Amino acid sequence: MLFLGFLIYYIFQGAYIHPNIYMLLLPFLLLLMAGLGLGFGIFISSLTTKYRDFQFLVLFGVQLFMYATPIVYPLSLAKEKLGEYSWIAIANPMTSVIETMKYAFLGQGQFSWYYLAYSFSFMIFLLFIGTITFNKVEQSFMDTV
DSSP, X not given: OHHHHHHHHHHHTTOSOOOOGGGGGHHHHHHHHHHHHHHXXXXXXXXXXXXXXXXXXXXXXXXXXXXXXXXXXXHHHHHHHHGGGTHHHHHSHHHHHHHHHHHHHHSOSOOOHHHHHHHXXXXXXXXHHHHHHHHHHHTTHHHHO
């Protein structure tokens, strides 16, 4: 609701904002973000029950992914600055979600079905690996906690 309030405010202020039909992808994008969060959460929680020091690596990794996801800066800038290493920014599964939201609601950014398909397949893979890891750790979970 806060986002919609700001969006309406800036539209009335005359900002260069052009929402389009891709806004209908919002439920899919929210489901994709939730699936990625659930997959990472299951996987990381499974590993931190067995390896206690893993939580410090997770704190560093979360900060690293915050900078690796093009939220404040556009993906085109990352492609320009990184050059041949721009695949690193694209390999982040949240990049396509954020860029699609920017494109849908603001009319700026990049949109690609291929990037969304990559993020979706990454989410499915992560949920699968997270579930397998959790099921293996589940038998000895109470012994390690």
